[in-house]
Amino acid sequence: MALDDVYTEVLGEHSRNPDHKHHLACATCTMKGHNPSCGDEITLELNVEDGMVKEAAFTGVGCAISQASTDIMAELIRGKSVEEARGLAQKFISMIKGEITDEEELEELDEALALKNVAHMPARVKCAVLAWHTLDDALKSDK
Amino acid sequence: MADVQEFLKDFPLLNGEIDGKHIAYLDNGATTQKPHQVIQSICGYYGGCNANPHRGAYALSVKATDIYESARKRTAQFIKAKRPAEIIFTKNATEALNLVAYSYGLQNVGAGDEIVISISEHHSNLVPWQFVAKAKGATLKYIYLEEDGNLSQEDIETKITERTKIVAVTQVSNVLGLKNDVKSIVKKAHSVGAVCVVDGSQSVAHMAVDVQDLDCDFFAFSGHKMLSPMGIGVLYGKYEILDAMEPFLRGGDMIEYVQEQESTWAELPSKFEAGTQNVGGAAGLTAAIDYLEGITFDRIEAIEKDLVDYALPQLRELPYIELYGCDSKQDNKTGIIAFNIKDVHPHDVATILDNDGVAVRAGHHCAQPLHRYLQQNASCRASFYLYNTREDIDRWIAALKKVRGVLGYGA
Ligand SMILES: Cc1ncc(COP(=O)(O)O)c(C=O)c1O
Numbered sequence: 433m434a435l436d437d438v439y440t441e442v443l444g445e446h447s448r449n450p451d452h453k454h455h456l457a458c459a460t461c462t463m464k465g466h467n468p469s470c471g472d473e474i475t476l477e478l479n480v481e482d483g484m485v486k487e488a489a490f491t492g493v494g495c496a497i498s499q500a501s502t503d504i505m506a507e508l509i510r511g512k513s514v515e516e517a518r519g520l521a522q523k524f525i526s527m528i529k530g531e532i533t534d535e536e537e538l539e540e541l542d543e544a545l546a547l548k549n550v551a552h553m554p555a556r557v558k559c560a561v562l563a564w565h566t567l568d569d570a571l572k573s574d575k
Numbered sequence: 576m577a578d579v580q581e582f583l584k585d586f587p588l589l590n591g592e593i594d595g596k597h598i599a600y601l602d603n604g605a606t607t608q609k610p611h612q613v614i615q616s617i618c619g620y621y622g623g624c625n626a627n628p629h630r631g632a633y634a635l636s637v638k639a640t641d642i643y644e645s646a647r648k649r650t651a652q653f654i655k656a657k658r659p660a661e662i663i664f665t666k667n668a669t670e671a672l673n674l675v676a677y678s679y680g681l682q683n684v685g686a687g688d689e690i691v692i693s694i695s696e697h698h699s700n701l702v703p704w705q706f707v708a709k710a711k712g713a714t715l716k717y718i719y720l721e722e723d724g725n726l727s728q729e730d731i732e733t734k735i736t737e738r739t740k741i742v743a744v745t746q747v748s749n750v751l752g753l754k755n756d757v758k759s760i761v762k763k764a765h766s767v768g769a770v771c772v773v774d775g776s777q778s779v780a781h782m783a784v785d786v787q788d789l790d791c792d793f794f795a796f797s798g799h800k801m802l803s804p805m806g807i808g809v810l811y812g813k814y815e816i817l818d819a820m821e822p823f824l825r826g827g828d829m830i831e832y833v834q835e836q837e838s839t840w841a842e843l844p845s846k847f848e849a850g851t852q853n854v855g856g857a858a859g860l861t862a863a864i865d866y867l868e869g870i871t872f873d874r875i876e877a878i879e880k881d882l883v884d885y886a887l888p889q890l891r892e893l894p895y896i897e898l899y900g901c902d903s904k905q906d907n908k909t910g911i912i913a914f915n916i917k918d919v920h921p922h923d924v925a926t927i928l929d930n931d932g933v934a935v936r937a938g939h940h941c942a943q944p945l946h947r948y949l950q951q952n953a954s955c956r957a958s959f960y961l962y963n964t965r966e967d968i969d970r971w972i973a974a975l976k977k978v979r980g981v982l983g984y985g986a
Binding site for chain 2: 438439441444445447470471472473494495496497499555556559
């Protein structure tokens with residue numbers, strides 16, 4: 433596989449200039465995610481009201497794949513219901529695990545589709561899914 | 576150095592292809608590749624000599640016992656131990672260090688005592704001492720670093736005190752690649768009545784080691800970082816100290832008499848080798864020692880030095896590369912180069928290098944406290960060995976030059 437199948441422009445853009453990497457003054461819920469083996473660390477901050485994810489942001493350190501994945505996720509889940517957001521997390525994780533490959537079925541992942549080829553890099557799967565597992569944990573405990 | 580190729584031919588993995596590419600293997604700090612002499616010795620053991628040593632009266636078992644015990648003798652000669660009984664086989668350096676922590680540390684450290692280690696220790700020579708300190712109400716103290724990455728001489732002088740019971744240091748840091756003057760640390764430890772544990776994991780395959788000259792009380796290393804198979808490691812300990820220690824693991828082969836309610840222990844070294852041991856691994860270790868001594872450490876050091884001297888000036892020309900432990904004021908740099916590329920996380924660097932068949936390590940290298948001390952979250956590490964060539968370095972550096980571009984940064 434060619435490197436630019438993984439290090440796509442979308443990924444580069446989000447890792448160099450993340451839109452949502454900051455603290456959230458109005459956070460109702462924060463959740464830490466960590467990959468001990470590689471040291472990726474994020475703290476997800478969410479504003480959840482009336483079953484809706486109103487705002488999402490994050491802080492932390494990690495590789496381009498984990499940072500871009502988190503930024504893209506934050507953008508995607510804003511304005512979604514908790515149920516929808518968790519559904520997206522499930523779908524994204526399934527995509528990276530290679531369980532769902534059908535483009536149509538994955539369409540709602542929007543920009544996150546740019547990370548699809550990480551499925552072919554077993555060493556980096558953990559980096560891609562960190563944010564989404566953390567999101568799932570956050571929304572699970574928010575209930 | 577054309578004659579370096581002479582050794583490369585002995586390493587089947589490096590001559591083969593992985594995903595269609597010859598690999599430039601620069602992760603020798605993690606584990607080394609194995610020469611066919613070692614692979615053959617393991618096959619030879621399982622193909623013609625396998626039996627449970629020490630247990631059977633038949634010829635095959637005697638043969639297996641011979642192989643195992645001659646590995647012990649060979650290892651004793653290799654690190655210049657006084658006697659073979661001072662060599663305990665373990666599964667790796669980590670187990671060897673835990674053996675010392677459990678069987679020496681828990682017995683000899685008490686409340687208010689101190690254990691002194693350095694900030695550049697591998698977790699294997701750090702976490703066991705945290706455990707002992709916590710369990711006994713002792714204090715774990717750290718020797719920090721000078722600007723150039725070497726251990727602070729002042730800390731060595733002031734932190735090792737009358738309260739110190741154990742000093743544990745690595746002979747070569749697995750991140751910074753700097754050789755510590757362990758002989759003088761041992762002296763300092765002894766001057767206050769402490770024992771000194773030396774982690775030889777990153778030294779023993781790269782330089783001649785003489786445990787009697789160092790006068791250390793314990794010395795630990797793994798076979799797999801010195802051309803041997805995984806699963807065989809070594810703890811050297813001074814006879815009188817080992818003899819006075821309680822066993823670590825209990826069971827078969829380590830006993831003298833077993834009564835219903837109590838047991839007595841076998842003599843050294845069996846006391847510390849409970850259960851069936853890794854004889855195939857020991858056979859591989861013997862072959863590795865033969866191989867290394869055939870080459871000589873003078874030669875190995877010269878090869879590694881040539882590679883470091885060849886790589887460093889080229890790395891220094893790249894403005895976006897930050898190097899760690901490469902400006903030592905002493906002549907003590909080994910073939911390990913830790914680095915970061917500006918703006919790029921080490922894991923991305925490693926992935927991009929891997930795409931060109933260059934294998935380096937990325938992460939905290941089991942040295943989180945050191946990375947925190949250096950204010951780095953993680954780093955990349957290239958580590959060389961006797962089969963590496965200048966061509967490997969060329970490939971590494973060519974690939975490094977691509978990294979920032981792949982992520983969309985300007986040079
Ligand atoms: C300095 C040092 N100590 C200890 C170890 C642990 O070795 P092992 O994992 O073989 O027990 C390593 C290797 O990773 C090391 O570099």
